[in-house]
Amino acid sequence: MENQVTLPRPHFKKVVLIGVGLIGGSFALALKKSHAVTHIVGVDRHANSLQLAQQLGIVDSFTDDIGAAVIDADLIMIATPVAQTTKILSAIYPHLQPGTIVTDAGSTKADVVAAARESLQEKNAQFVPAHPIAGREKNGPDAALADLYVGKKVVITRSPENTNEAVEMVAQAWKLCGAIIHHLSPQEHDQVFASVSHLPHLLAYTLVADIAAKPHADRLFQYAASGFRDFTRIAGSSPEMWRDISLANRDALLQELDSYTEQLAKLRISLVERDAQAIEDVYRRAQQARVNWIAAIEVAEAQSKDGGD
Amino acid sequence: MENQVTLPRPHFKKVVLIGVGLIGGSFALALKKSHAVTHIVGVDRHANSLQLAQQLGIVDSFTDDIGAAVIDADLIMIATPVAQTTKILSAIYPHLQPGTIVTDAGSTKADVVAAARESLQEKNAQFVPAHPIAGREKNGPDAALADLYVGKKVVITRSPENTNEAVEMVAQAWKLCGAIIHHLSPQEHDQVFASVSHLPHLLAYTLVADIAAKPHADRLFQYAASGFRDFTRIAGSSPEMWRDISLANRDALLQELDSYTEQLAKLRISLVERDAQAIEDVYRRAQQARVNWIAAIEVAEAQSKDGGD
Numbered sequence: 001m002e003n004q005v006t007l008p009r010p011h012f013k014k015v016v017l018i019g020v021g022l023i024g025g026s027f028a029l030a031l032k033k034s035h036a037v038t039h040i041v042g043v044d045r046h047a048n049s050l051q052l053a054q055q056l057g058i059v060d061s062f063t064d065d066i067g068a069a070v071i072d073a074d075l076i077m078i079a080t081p082v083a084q085t086t087k088i089l090s091a092i093y094p095h096l097q098p099g100t101i102v103t104d105a106g107s108t109k110a111d112v113v114a115a116a117r118e119s120l121q122e123k124n125a126q127f128v129p130a131h132p133i134a135g136r137e138k139n140g141p142d143a144a145l146a147d148l149y150v151g152k153k154v155v156i157t158r159s160p161e162n163t164n165e166a167v168e169m170v171a172q173a174w175k176l177c178g179a180i181i182h183h184l185s186p187q188e189h190d191q192v193f194a195s196v197s198h199l200p201h202l203l204a205y206t207l208v209a210d211i212a213a214k215p216h217a218d219r220l221f222q223y224a225a226s227g228f229r230d231f232t233r234i235a236g237s238s239p240e241m242w243r244d245i246s247l248a249n250r251d252a253l254l255q256e257l258d259s260y261t262e263q264l265a266k267l268r269i270s271l272v273e274r275d276a277q278a279i280e281d282v283y284r285r286a287q288q289a290r291v292n293w294i295a296a297i298e299v300a301e302a303q304s305k306d307g308g309d
Numbered sequence: 310m311e312n313q314v315t316l317p318r319p320h321f322k323k324v325v326l327i328g329v330g331l332i333g334g335s336f337a338l339a340l341k342k343s344h345a346v347t348h349i350v351g352v353d354r355h356a357n358s359l360q361l362a363q364q365l366g367i368v369d370s371f372t373d374d375i376g377a378a379v380i381d382a383d384l385i386m387i388a389t390p391v392a393q394t395t396k397i398l399s400a401i402y403p404h405l406q407p408g409t410i411v412t413d414a415g416s417t418k419a420d421v422v423a424a425a426r427e428s429l430q431e432k433n434a435q436f437v438p439a440h441p442i443a444g445r446e447k448n449g450p451d452a453a454l455a456d457l458y459v460g461k462k463v464v465i466t467r468s469p470e471n472t473n474e475a476v477e478m479v480a481q482a483w484k485l486c487g488a489i490i491h492h493l494s495p496q497e498h499d500q501v502f503a504s505v506s507h508l509p510h511l512l513a514y515t516l517v518a519d520i521a522a523k524p525h526a527d528r529l530f531q532y533a534a535s536g537f538r539d540f541t542r543i544a545g546s547s548p549e550m551w552r553d554i555s556l557a558n559r560d561a562l563l564q565e566l567d568s569y570t571e572q573l574a575k576l577r578i579s580l581v582e583r584d585a586q587a588i589e590d591v592y593r594r595a596q597q598a599r600v601n602w603i604a605a606i607e608v609a610e611a612q613s614k615d616g617g618d
Contacts, residue, residue, distance in 0.1 A: 133532065133534045134534070135534075135535075135536065152534075153532065153534075155532070182532075188528075192528060192529055192532050193532065195520060195523075195529050196520065196529050196530075196532055196533040196534075196537050197533075197534070197536060197537065199516070200516065200536060200537055200540045200541075201536070202576065203512060203516070203540075203573075204540060204595070205591055205592045205595040205596070206569065206572050206573050206576055206591065206595070207508070207509065207512070207569060207595075208594075208595035208596075208598050208599050209572065209591045209592075209594045209595040209598070210568060210569050210572045211504060211505065211598070212594055212595065212597075212598035213594070214504075217598070219497075219501060220501055220504050220505050221505075221598075221602045221605070223442065223462065223464070223491075223501045223502065223505055224505040224506075224602070225442045225443070225444075225461075225462075225505075225506070226444075227444070227506060227509065227510070227542070227543045227546075228505050228506065228509055229603075229606075230539040230540070230542045230543070231509045231512075231513060231539070231540055231542070231543055232509075232595075232599055233536070233539045233540070234536045234539070234540055235592075235595045235596060235599050236596060236599050236600065236603070237596070238596075239589050239592035239593040239595075239596050240589065242592050243585055243588045243589040243592055246580060246588055247580075247583055247585060247588070250580055250583065253580065254577070254580060254581065257573075257577060257580075259519060260515065260516060260519050261570065261573060261574075261577075263515050263518065263519045264512075264515050264566075264570060265570075267511065267515055268563070268566060268570075271555060271556075271559055271562065271563060271566075272563065274556055274559065276552055276556060279552045279555055279556070280548050280549065280552040282514055282515065282518045283514045283518075283544075283548035283551050283552055284548040285517075285518045285521055285522070286513070286514040286515070286516075286517035286518040286521065286541075286544045286548075287514070287517075287544060287545060287546070287547075287548050288521075289517050289518070289520070289521035289526070289530075290517050290541055290544050290545050291545065293530045293533065294538075294545070296530070297538075
């Protein structure tokens with residue numbers, strides 16, 4: 001499917017990091033750890049984040065002049081909440097030189113691809129959209145980890161305009177971070193993540209908000225145990241980031257939500273009718289699927305320890 | 310609220326353990342570890358579980374004659390799926406001597422209290438219903454741990470018939486396991502756990518079953534990451550056990566499910582209308598409530614290390 005181009009181990013003279021939080025900061029720290037970069041310039045809405053990022057060795061310098069920052073850059077990484085991508089790409093566009101590759105780390109891709117095509121126009125071939133599948137409960141530069149991406153998947157959703165060289169440059173940068181490269185179309189990507197990530201976040205947020213709004217919320221939280229803690233861990237994520245993701249991937253998310261609520265309504269009927277067999281069937285299919293999934297993960301982890309891709 | 314009776318540290322000459330899996334097995338191992346019991350007799354539907362339980366030191370002997378087992382017992386612990394409680398109490402009833410206390414470890418309480426009143430009749434004062442808030446993804450005797458209950462809550466839902474001495478005997482047994490004793494009415498208990506435990510299980514099972522039934526399920530599971538893993542951990546639990554809990558606590562569970570789906574429907578409208586503020590409000594309230602909850606847990610854990618309760 002992919003015409004792989006083998007390049008020598010890349011070195012980046014100048015990387016521009018737009019958004020110096022968990023995702024961007026971890027990318028920067030990983031590139032630095034592999035000695036693959038000479039200089040990283042930080043750009044961020046929050047001045048205190050930039051100062052912290054410099055103190056933590058994530059960036060070597062920072063600026064609020066995005067136009068000046070991108071001059072002579074090899075690579076520009078956009079690692080901001082997805083709703084900001086259009087504005088950032090538009091700010092970059094007039095200053096973007098032919099030798100520079102732009103990529104992003106957004107959790108949705110069809111909207112980013114559309115925004116880039118509109119903002120970057122004839123320079124759109126230089127933008128390679130990607131999504132690293134990694135995260136933590138914490139946000140901000142002080143949450144960044146050099147090994148956040150080790151063994152994690154990065155999905156590249158290349159555009160028809162992208163050259164193999166441009167795609168390979170982004171892939172190489174992520175491989176230097178220890179990540180494993182996958183390729184999907186933007187639509188495939190968004191549909192997959194609506195199902196296994198965006199919907200679970202929406203469900204977890206809604207449950208915790210529902211419980212918190214009850215008059216006896218204190219007692220409820222008092223008896224919530226480790227199962228609830230794990231189930232709601234993702235409701236500890238950034239509300240702004242997930243608001244943006246929910247809106248950016250609205251159509252796929254609505255489709256998954258409707259499919260889910262349909263199943264929930266069926267189970268509700270089984271419960272009303274005290275249909276033990278129907279309830280057990282759903283629970284058993286879920287348990288079996290999850291056991292198989294965990295077993296597959298463990299096989300994959302064992303293989304990657306043996307030195308796979 | 311409670312008239313506490315101080316007794317000397319109890320010793321159990323004979324404990325009957327009905328159900329030798331994770332919950333019952335861990336109770337037995339903890340009592341043995343604290344040298345609080347002379348002899349434990351196991352009773353279980355599964356002969357191979359009984360053999361394994363004896364090999365693992367959970368029980369000292371076992372039998373399939375429940376009537377013979379309970380003679381001269383100080384304490385009978387019923388640790389089976391909740392749907393079996395009625396049958397077991399009825400089998401115990403004709404053999405139950407005045408000096409024996411019966412307790413259970415079921416995750417629902419109103420149904421157990423009703424079943425006990427019917428099965429044990431004039432002997433119902435001897436039955437002290439309880440629910441340890443602890444568990445693991447694994448089941449069976451080989452999942453049992455002597456320290457499963459250390460620092461965990463046990464909710465006792467005493468009946469009006471129970472004497473303080475009977476309640477205190479059960480409380481003492483759980484304290485020997487390292488647990489912290491709480492008291493709720495059966496109705497309060499069932500409403501609380503419908504909200505923070507039974508509904509989350511139903512939601513997680515439904516999500517995994519929904520995904521597993523899709524034609525592209527393999528691709529979906531391939532990209533599911535740690536957030537999905539935590540969110541669905543409880544869908545790895547025993548389908549039979551959770552079918553029984555769902556049915557036993559059906560009314561409270563339906564009430565919580567309806568409250569939740571109502572909130573989900575509201576959020577769906579916000580998403581359809583691209584109402585960013587409304588979406589962010591829900592996500593932010595949830596995130597804040599969860600942050601506060603985790604902070605409260607950490608305070609409680611720090612206090613219990615200082616030697617509380």
